[in-house]
Ligand SMILES: Cc1cc2nc3c(=O)[nH]c(=O)nc-3n(C[C@H](O)[C@H](O)[C@H](O)COP(=O)(O)OP(=O)(O)OC[C@H]3O[C@@H](n4cnc5c(N)ncnc54)[C@H](O)[C@@H]3O)c2cc1C
């Protein structure tokens with residue numbers, strides 16, 4: 001292969017232009033830095049790629065995953081335990097990677113959560129409240145090195161950029177009616193009011209309130225009303241179209257890099273996007289302590305080098321860790337000795353819940369939004385006393401209305417119903433208006449035997465090692481899932497379902513083909529101690545100080561929430577430190 | 593800002609799309625033509641031979657039969673749908689990770705075979721045909737419906753082997769897709785599938801309807817084809 005051509009040096013190169021990359025690019029270019037973003041996927045925009053003339057296509061976007069990164073481009077290998085041989089995940093699966101400008105932020109659902117303050121400090125708080133009484137062996141519980149209160153202003157900024165719709169539960173130390181009473185303190189209300197309730201949401205809300213819980217509308221990046229964000233970008237009201245998660249939004253209503261950031265960013269002369277080009281590795285200086293830039297390959301197979309003073313890796317959790325390992329940044333984690341940090345702290349999301357079937361209901365399930373739902377947090381985080389339960393953590397329990405797309409719902413019939421023939425047709429017709437789901441989105445904690453590293457056998461299309469995922473649910477998370485599943489079933493009975501079927505992803509061995517959640521976390525985690533974290537609290541590599549890594553790869557544990565607002569807040573927090581300190585100091589921002 | 597894709601040669605449409613930078617709030621006029629690859633690909637078909645198409649049709653009509661509720665799968669166009677899918681990217685498994693080695697794994701690790709959907713159909717239909725001849729001396733399509741049902745149910749339960757079980761799942765997935773996907777892909781004739789369950793199709797705005805919870809909205813379905 002021909003030697004790489006070298007481009008002109010810039011202040012910062014950003015690898016991957018999803019949510020994290022776009023936020024970082026916006027901050028750095030506004031501060032005057034020259035920035036090049038390299039994105040593996042195509043340029044994609046609302047009016048030209050997902051307008052309402054093509055968007056409402058379940059087969060194309062949902063079943064065939066028209067917007068997602070194919071496994072042929074890159075996949076992971078998977079195994080449940082370190083002694084098994086990992087094999088490639090060949091088909092569409094739970095890892096629904098983005099690969100366009102906008103990243104997975106184009107096809108995400110839009111639930112825009114702040115983590116609970118407890119999630120940031122599980123190490124300390126669990127020790128203080130329970131000692132080791134409720135924890136199972138092997139858990140790696142540790143603090144993030146940054147608290148909720150420190151990250152709060154950046155959550156606020158993210159919500160304002162995204163236009164998030166919701167009802168606050170706690171502002172300026174005061175409880176607010178209708179909001180989440182367990183949420184951390186907020187400096188401000190949500191930028192736009194909460195979405196409306198569907199029929200199913202109002203039933204879930206009423207029943208859970210009667211049970212003594214505190215239901216509230218899920219904070220949504222499907223925004224409820226027209227809005228202009230701080231970057232001067234205008235968004236339109238969500239139409240409850242029901243073609244949301246897995247789809248783009250043709251209404252400029254879903255918070256996304258396209259709808260919220262790129263229109264402002266692309267007008268700046270100090271910003272450049274190179275799309276359809278993949279970064280192969282970060283190049284290090286001879287002493288290994290700084291990066292010199294990246295090597296990348298374009299769609300025609302030409303190699304290029306992009307020199308830069310700062311390298312931001314924002315290629316999504318999986319590729320963030322993979323690029324660090326491929327580039328020799330930091331020490332790979334070894335589960336046997338517990339040494340090394342890159343690949344340590346991988347976690348997922350622990351899902352359980354209940355499928356409900358009613359009679360003579362009319363849910364009109366096609367009215368929906370990716371983030372349209374009501375939740376209770378009474379059984380999430382440490383919002384309840386875990387003494388004697390044998391686990392820590394919990395789940396947000398939600399009743400959602402994401403849409404009623406008919407290929408996907410075809411199995412929403414009670415168990416025991418034939419899956420084909422006239423009996424199935426009749427059952428499907430009868431249940432289409434009568435089926436609802438209670439979904440528990442649970443915490444996931446890092447464990448000694450769960451990690452990611454480079455696969456020794458399988459390669460991507462460029463001959464580089466795939467990332468190997470070694471994952472199964474730990475005992476703590478299995479107990480939590482069962483506990484919250486029973487709570488969901490109880491709500492189902494109280495709400496009047498005629499037939500209830502519980503589900504629990506953590507009941508057996510995990511498989512990537514269980515597609516109830518896409519949220520992978522960890523592998524390049526932040527922390528206060530370089531022995532147990534890959535990055536400091538500013539998402540700066542402990543080992544190579546001009547490399548900053550953005551994404552859910554930073555999370556030492558996953559909360560009972562979707563990740564993206566926390567991803568965004570951490571990126572904004574990091575950007576501030578780069579602009580205000582790193583560009584002058586050029587050294588580790590936290591002494592090791 | 594500058595935008596580059598290092599694509600030296602790109603179709604004319606790509607360049608047109610690339611030159612419409614995403615400036616939503618400025619006063620700058622901008623083209624809003626859909627990008628060259630944004631339109632759906634309805635496909636052309638031509639994979640199944642006539643015997644295969646007849647056999648798939650017989651199976652599909654047992655999976656989604658004509659009855660008092662709605663038309664059957666064949667009349668709805670599901671075989672046409674399938675043939676187009678098999679002739680296109682899906683049939684060729686262009687998105688699948690296909691590099692070896694192909695080794696059997698645990699159930700959690702999923703399908704490790706080198707087969708594409710085209711391979712699955714060619715092999716799966718041949719196996720069904722020979723079994724029908726061995727056991728019943730007839731083409732599958734010429735067997736009585738009850739016998740066809742018994743064969744399909746045995747495949748579903750795995751009694752005819754792992755490959756037949758896998759193939760059954762694919763048949764069921766595809767017939768449902770054909771019956772409920774937008775009619776532009778060749779199935780769901782007259783939106784029969786959507787009418788069966790009461791799905792209003794390619795509508796994009798329920799801001800008024802969300803204020804009428806629990807009501808029968810009586811919304812006639814519409815297809816993306818209506819907008820072409
Ligand atoms: C169907 C779905 C629904 C979701 N719903 C929610 C939700 O409701 N709420 C929530 O909080 N989160 C949700 N998520 C998760 C959310 O999408 C992610 O958390 C978020 O997009 C992560 O942002 P990111 O910037 O870290 O990565 P991404 O947005 O994934 O961006 C990474 C980008 O990097 C590019 N890239 C990767 N490798 C390279 C390379 N080597 N060179 C160049 N470019 C590269 C990719 O192509 C991609 O565009 C959902 C995800 C999916 C798939």
Ligand code: SF4
Nearest residue numbers: 222238239241244249
């Ligand atoms: S539900 Fe709302 S935010 Fe989601 S795609 Fe439809 S209009 Fe956009």
